[in-house]
Amino acid sequence: MNPSSSALLFVDMQNDFLHPVGAYGRAKLSLLYSRARIEQMSKVSNVFKKVGSRIISTNYTLIADKDNVPIIPSTFSANHPFLNRGDFQDGRWGHQLVDELGPADFVVNKIEHSAFSSTHLEWLLQQLGIKTLVIGGVLAKNGGLVSTLVEAKDKGYEVLLLMDCLLYTSPSPRDRG
Numbered sequence: 001m002n003p004s005s006s007a008l009l010f011v012d013m014q015n016d017f018l019h020p021v022g023a024y025g026r027a028k029l030s031l032l033y034s035r036a037r038i039e040q041m042s043k044v045s046n047v048f049k050k051v052g053s054r055i056i057s058t059n060y061t062l063i064a065d066k067d068n069v070p071i072i073p074s075t076f077s078a079n080h081p082f083l084n085r086g087d088f089q090d091g092r093w094g095h096q097l098v099d100e101l102g103p104a105d106f107v108v109n110k111i112e113h114s115a116f117s118s119t120h121l122e123w124l125l126q127q128l129g130i131k132t133l134v135i136g137g138v139l140a141k142n143g144g145l146v147s148t149l150v151e152a153k154d155k156g157y158e159v160l161l162l163m164d165c166l167l168y169t170s171p172s173p174r175d176r177g
Contacts, residue, residue, distance in 0.1 A: 001160075003051040007130045008044065010057045011115060011137030011145040013101055016087050016094035017060075018138075023094055027082035041136050042100045044162060054128055057097040057104035058115035058137075060144060062088040073111075114147035122155065136162040 016023040018034050048055055062070040068085045077083075086092050090109055097104055108121045115121050125133075133152050137145045152159045 001132055001134075003048075003053045005129050006048075006132040006134060007054040007056050007125065007128065008048040009115070009133050009135045009137075009148070010041070010055070010097060010101060010104065011135060011148055012060050012143070013038075013041070013057065013098055013137050014059050014088070014094065015096055015098055018098050019094075023080075023083055023087040026084075029082075037136075038098060038100050041162070044134070044136065045101050048134075054106065054130065055104045056106045056108060056121070056124070057101075058108045058110050058119070058121065058144065058148065059090075059095055059097070060088055061090055061095065061109040061111055063111065064089055110144065112147075113144050114151045115144065116148065116151045116155070125157070130157070132158040132160065134160045134162060 014022070018038065019025055045055060062072060062083070064070050064085070068089075070083055070085065070087060070089065072080065072083060086094065088095055096102070097107070106124060108115055108119050108124065110117070110119050110121075112118055135145065135149055135152070149159055149161060
């Protein structure tokens with residue numbers, strides 16, 4: 001792996017998903033083994049920083065109306081009735097990459113599952129000469145990480161999935177014992 005043409009891609013590693021006072025934490029929802037996974041990701045991030053590789057955070061983003069009420073896609077709202085004003089909103093603390101992993105070199109706001117859909121991610125990767133993506137993040141059924149990984153492969157990127165750097169929204173086969 002060539003450090004100059006590789007990037008570490010964090011998918012949805014945001015305070016609103018992972019911090020106890022973020023949107024999920026306030027709703028008493030937590031991702032399995034998040035502290036241990038974040039610590040593992042931090043180690044990987046430090047290595048990428050030392051060798052001069054780029055770190056990109058893709059952040060799920062809700063757009064707010066003029067009254068600061070989030071416009072929540074129907075595919076997301078049915079399972080997330082707890083969302084409040086400001087949750088997952090650009091510029092807010094909850095939208096940011098968790099402190100242990102930051103700062104990222106680049107942040108890509110995404111409004112869809114895939115970080116390639118309706119964003120500037122592909123353009124950015126091309127401008128940086130990135131050929132290899134090393135991916136870790138929040139793994140949910142049909143969510144951002146899986147969609148981003150599949151689309152990256154379809155676009156011809158070499159993709160490495162960090163299995164010890166995944167946060168599951170339900171128990172994974174490896175964690176069921």
